[in-house]
Amino acid sequence: MLDQNTLDKYNPIKNKAYQLIDDEGIPLSKTWQPELSDKQILKAYEDLLFERTADLMAVSYQRQGRMFTYPPNLGQEAIHIAAGMITREQDWLVPAFRELGAWLAKGVSLQEIFLYFKGNEDGSRFQKANRMLPVSVPIASQLVHASGIGYAMKYQGEKDTAVFAYVGDGGTSEGDFHEALNFAAVWDAPVIFIVQNNQFAISVPLKMQTRSINIAVKGIAYNIPSLLVDGNDFFAMHDALAYARKHAVSGKGPFLIEARTFRSGAHTTSDDPTKYRSKEEEEAWAQKDPLKRLKGYILHAGIASFDQEEELIAQFKKQIDQEFEAAEKHPEYKLDDVFAYMYAELPDELKRQKNAYENFLGGVK
Amino acid sequence: MLDQNTLDKYNPIKNKAYQLIDDEGIPLSKTWQPELSDKQILKAYEDLLFERTADLMAVSYQRQGRMFTYPPNLGQEAIHIAAGMITREQDWLVPAFRELGAWLAKGVSLQEIFLYFKGNEDGSRFQKANRMLPVSVPIASQLVHASGIGYAMKYQGEKDTAVFAYVGDGGTSEGDFHEALNFAAVWDAPVIFIVQNNQFAISVPLKMQTRSINIAVKGIAYNIPSLLVDGNDFFAMHDALAYARKHAVSGKGPFLIEARTFRSGAHTTSDDPTKYRSKEEEEAWAQKDPLKRLKGYILHAGIASFDQEEELIAQFKKQIDQEFEAAEKHPEYKLDDVFAYMYAELPDELKRQKNAYENFLGGVK
Amino acid sequence: MKVMNLVQAINDAMDLKLAEDKSIVVYGEDVGVEGGVFRVTEGLQQKHGAERVFDSPLAESGIAGTALGMAISGMKPIIEMQFDGFVYPAMNQILSHVSRFRNRTRGKFSVPMVIRIPYGGGINALEHHSESPEAYFGHTPGLKVVIPSTPYDAKGLLIAAIEDPDPVIFMEPKRIYRAVKQEVPEELYRIPIGKAKILQQGDQITLIAYGAMIREAQRAIAIAKQKGYSVELIDLRSIWPIDRETIAQSVRKTGRALVVTEAPQSYGPAAELISIINEEAFLSLEAPPSRLTGFDTVIPLPLGEKHYNLSPERIAAGIERLIKY
Amino acid sequence: MKVMNLVQAINDAMDLKLAEDKSIVVYGEDVGVEGGVFRVTEGLQQKHGAERVFDSPLAESGIAGTALGMAISGMKPIIEMQFDGFVYPAMNQILSHVSRFRNRTRGKFSVPMVIRIPYGGGINALEHHSESPEAYFGHTPGLKVVIPSTPYDAKGLLIAAIEDPDPVIFMEPKRIYRAVKQEVPEELYRIPIGKAKILQQGDQITLIAYGAMIREAQRAIAIAKQKGYSVELIDLRSIWPIDRETIAQSVRKTGRALVVTEAPQSYGPAAELISIINEEAFLSLEAPPSRLTGFDTVIPLPLGEKHYNLSPERIAAGIERLIKY
Numbered sequence A, B: 001m002l003d004q005n006t007l008d009k010y011n012p013i014k015n016k017a018y019q020l021i022d023d024e025g026i027p028l029s030k031t032w033q034p035e036l037s038d039k040q041i042l043k044a045y046e047d048l049l050f051e052r053t054a055d056l057m058a059v060s061y062q063r064q065g066r067m068f069t070y071p072p073n074l075g076q077e078a079i080h081i082a083a084g085m086i087t088r089e090q091d092w093l094v095p096a097f098r099e100l101g102a103w104l105a106k107g108v109s110l111q112e113i114f115l116y117f118k119g120n121e122d123g124s125r126f127q128k129a130n131r132m133l134p135v136s137v138p139i140a141s142q143l144v145h146a147s148g149i150g151y152a153m154k155y156q157g158e159k160d161t162a163v164f165a166y167v168g169d170g171g172t173s174e175g176d177f178h179e180a181l182n183f184a185a186v187w188d189a190p191v192i193f194i195v196q197n198n199q200f201a202i203s204v205p206l207k208m209q210t211r212s213i214n215i216a217v218k219g220i221a222y223n224i225p226s227l228l229v230d231g232n233d234f235f236a237m238h239d240a241l242a243y244a245r246k247h248a249v250s251g252k253g254p255f256l257i258e259a260r261t262f263r264s265g266a267h268t269t270s271d272d273p274t275k276y277r278s279k280e281e282e283e284a285w286a287q288k289d290p291l292k293r294l295k296g297y298i299l300h301a302g303i304a305s306f307d308q309e310e311e312l313i314a315q316f317k318k319q320i321d322q323e324f325e326a327a328e329k330h331p332e333y334k335l336d337d338v339f340a341y342m343y344a345e346l347p348d349e350l351k352r353q354k355n356a357y358e359n360f361l362g363g364v365k
Numbered sequence C, D: 001m002k003v004m005n006l007v008q009a010i011n012d013a014m015d016l017k018l019a020e021d022k023s024i025v026v027y028g029e030d031v032g033v034e035g036g037v038f039r040v041t042e043g044l045q046q047k048h049g050a051e052r053v054f055d056s057p058l059a060e061s062g063i064a065g066t067a068l069g070m071a072i073s074g075m076k077p078i079i080e081m082q083f084d085g086f087v088y089p090a091m092n093q094i095l096s097h098v099s100r101f102r103n104r105t106r107g108k109f110s111v112p113m114v115i116r117i118p119y120g121g122g123i124n125a126l127e128h129h130s131e132s133p134e135a136y137f138g139h140t141p142g143l144k145v146v147i148p149s150t151p152y153d154a155k156g157l158l159i160a161a162i163e164d165p166d167p168v169i170f171m172e173p174k175r176i177y178r179a180v181k182q183e184v185p186e187e188l189y190r191i192p193i194g195k196a197k198i199l200q201q202g203d204q205i206t207l208i209a210y211g212a213m214i215r216e217a218q219r220a221i222a223i224a225k226q227k228g229y230s231v232e233l234i235d236l237r238s239i240w241p242i243d244r245e246t247i248a249q250s251v252r253k254t255g256r257a258l259v260v261t262e263a264p265q266s267y268g269p270a271a272e273l274i275s276i277i278n279e280e281a282f283l284s285l286e287a288p289p290s291r292l293t294g295f296d297t298v299i300p301l302p303l304g305e306k307h308y309n310l311s312p313e314r315i316a317a318g319i320e321r322l323i324k325y
């Protein structure tokens, strides 16, 4: 369990990542015991497996030309599943765009995600996911929203509510990263900033993004308690996030987590990573694969044997396919949809523009 | 003399300002000796006195309605005079707007400064000041320019050239502060960022600007060596800036100095500080007045006796009045001046707009 | 009724709404203790508390972006950009998010926020303190853009803006902040956003303006009147949406139109109005719908501003030229 | 001569200038090793070194602002904004500094830099990847704004932009990046900035467009031709300055004009052209100078883009409507 002492031990200045299990999933400390029950751990593993399966299938749907783009999550799933477990119903999720498992945990349906990446804003309406923002395309700009939401939660007296806000390593270069952290700190806003440091921003490696010894130290600039975490270690992430949430909702203000990980897939489906990174680098990180490590732990701890994993995956695939098919059956994108949501009430000028176009369409018929 | 050891001792995390003389100008250490000759020290004092005199006169010209605005430098002069001594001919000066003494040292004439604050861009042409940028009104935006200039100096092989870039405490909240420091660090650009932390951004006190323990620690976010300095201690500032310049031109990249000071005057001539700060605060800082302290040192060290200070000030005033009168005699602002500098060659569209207006004026006659 | 200038009327609108609706907060640079550099928020912090009226860090993108965050989570922030030229660091938040969040989420999250911006020239200020950026916002789908020219309109429009479920850019003609005084009702009232106002009837030409240019237009009309010209004056009030109907009817009647704006000419606000006139009243036109605008230059520093500012004489000459066309 | 598409022509222009002038550098997000997400800078780093062609941190204000710093200190930076929607974080640097530094310093510092921006819709992209922000720049005094529609123009205009002592926003119609191919000279050549080009002579109506809309306009003209209409097509090429003369002469001849742009309608680029036509050719007009533009909405995601994009049929109908007016 993370406490203030451990936190001091892992002061980002020391540049040591908080980690609980090794690359094979074996606990680093003989005395360490996870705080989760076996059942919870197994559930987490299944969620991770589900995210991975859905993610790989999304990539293949895209390859088949059935979605116009897609940003793979491969290798970063432990962060998402851990965050999903910590994030409560009343908490806010402010995504960047590469947190699939965390979205699912919040109640976003795969159907919606597929619909969005097929190119329909209806996929960002999130019928069931409460307090979940849409994908933020302009890098880092979403973090400022998180700080504002944090202020609102405090202002409205929601004492047990936190805001989980995501950004990538590249995103830490943007001015909005700085402004968001500063506002949150000055306002003691209950925001947990999670930097998924997956080593690259498209083709640009971290060393061209910043000279700081790690990203967690950037919290010092705002006096935000920060922790560098092995983002591929499910237990370390779970622990860190649990601590961060407790910190945030206790009124102590924001918390920053650098989750050190690796984007094992391409940036998006139109990217070719072989242009800018080596096979060796990829292979080294494959040793740290979060799924492999969690599985290793489960086997080591004798929690489960994975006899029926094939069947589970098959069942997942069926479910995912159904979600995708549902997305494909989504009602057609109508002209009305272009106009209807711009304002609470459709202004005359938009009516005029729509009518003019409809008149043209009418004339064509 | 500042060295790496001293720098480590003053690691910003320790939140202790580098300081050499006390509030009365008495050296804190018995063994300390300034690196400057008595003559240099006396010259520095006179420069400081000159800046103060010019600054106070500028405020009164403005009160007389002869300039439209003016940002007083009162209390921050040690920073400027020290920087002026360190900045070389080939160095770049990227100002914010409150560094009068540093500008003068670079060769900007008072006449130009007065002209600018009378409301004429001719005052930003800087006939003699080499490599000096104009006042930057949009807070912090100038810092990014400094990083670009730093890259250019490196690229062009100017090995003994540094860029001195200024910003206020308030300016550190802007995204451009963050981006500038990050670019400079990633590019190893020879930029010295000088934050004049004068405790306020107009009416907003530092504690509403940031939660960081000081501003110097913000350098950690970029791995930029940083130093918190008593900005009202001329010797400490001189020492720090000398070290910073050496660091920058040695190819080691940028350096950050937080100069802790106090804006003893108003924000600008249209501001009334009594609305937002206490007399006690002002009086406490008056004890640390940089002029008083340098004078104290000089008396203590027996370098001079200040018998003729009155006369010196009278002479300064005369000179300053002459500069102001020269500014008042500046040729009238002509219509041409509105258009002539927008592009290297006046585009037809601007000719057309100018002609149309001239035709109207012709018709009126 | 109480005689107020624009500053007081705007202050009053915020004051009344703050008292009525706890979800409203007011923040920005120096708006708290200081009461704003133009004193528009004076007294509001004392009255409504520092949790509701407060100074933010000096960062406009942060101000606009956090306001969006508040707006989508149950609050109604009113933020101030200290001067027109300082809204530019917030452009990404305004153009990419504030204006679009509702559409992006298919109406799930709407963005009820107001961005107040003192704008325009004529106050002898430093560079970046005299901008007229309304066309940038008018060209950005998803925003409403409002500019009052009188205290009465300022109060009623600001109340409407605060109550609007969509984001409103509320631009305040700082040049006439204290110059125009008027009786203003003391209670809450609304002026619908999107309706222009005919300030003066006339039948030879339609003059269209807004903000501080209204005063110059009125002075020009006085000059033109001496020559016997009858001018209709439209105060646009809403930059987007535009009240096409009022413009159309007027120009169909007068056959002539002159648009007066401080903003630079090219791709400026006047061009849109001229296009609308073409669309709505082409067959009535007896002269080309025309514009008098700022130059395509930076607004000069105070000593040069006289060359840039549109004088009543120049507007009057424009009126005469078109009537004689 | 060599057959090139737009990507190749733009790459070639930079390649030749990099070889010729050591003060030129090229940087932005992913422009180095990756060669740009559209491969426009492909091979340039390998050829000219990582000190001259390089990846920057992910921060557009930083990119634009550092480029200004370089430009005023002896260099000629060419920077890339990865997509149209990502220029917005750089707006403050562009609007407040890049466009004004020369004027502010009375010509002491000029700003020879080029900001390349792939822009426009029609490529099935995420939000913020299909914007047409040219009006924002056209409305900003101190900038030149150039948009080529062919490989030949792209190369010649980009070389002229790089050699220009003033800042140039160079917008690349990404929709036709690889769609249009053409013989292009292999050496350096310049096309003067500010000159439109008549792509097709005609006498019944003047069609004005630029960028990717040129291809749609040409398709529309083919449709209109079948009905016997004679259309003159002007490729504007330079958004600012605007070639008034070419527009004026054409509309004085045809008496009719239709402006076609992807950008949203209100306060959009078409409005400026319509105003110019009023100023230059009012007495020749036989129909209201008109516009076909994007809606005042966010550009929809791919499944909805068909509703937003201007089809050749729609343009052809617009032509017919005006001719029959």
Ligand SMILES: Cc1ncc(C[n+]2csc(CCOP(=O)(O)OP(=O)(O)O)c2C)c(N)n1
Binding pocket: A098, A137, A138, A139, A167, A168, A169, A170, A171, A172, A196, A198, A200, A201, A202, A263, A267, D029, D058, D060, D082, D086, D089
């Ligand atoms: C403001 C802005 N600039 C550029 C882009 C284009 N872009 C999309 S993703 C990306 C890299 C993001 O890297 P990082 O923040 O590390 O996240 P990751 O993709 O690695 O998850 C870039 C440059 C953008 N979306 N927004």
Ligand SMILES: Cc1ncc(C[n+]2csc(CCOP(=O)(O)OP(=O)(O)O)c2C)c(N)n1
Binding pocket: B098, B137, B138, B139, B167, B168, B169, B170, B171, B172, B196, B198, B200, B201, B202, B263, B267, C029, C058, C060, C082, C086, C089
């Ligand atoms: C982008 C921007 N926002 C707001 C302002 C208005 N303004 C001018 S000075 C100032 C305060 C600056 O404070 P600081 O950086 O501490 O410098 P100081 O005035 O104390 O020297 C503000 C808010 C501005 N000039 N630019």
Ligand SMILES: [Mg+2]
Binding pocket: A168, A169, A170, A196, A197, A198, A199, A200, A201, A202
């Ligand atoms: Mg990354």
Ligand SMILES: [Mg+2]
Binding pocket: B168, B169, B170, B196, B197, B198, B199, B200, B201, B202
């Ligand atoms: Mg300050």
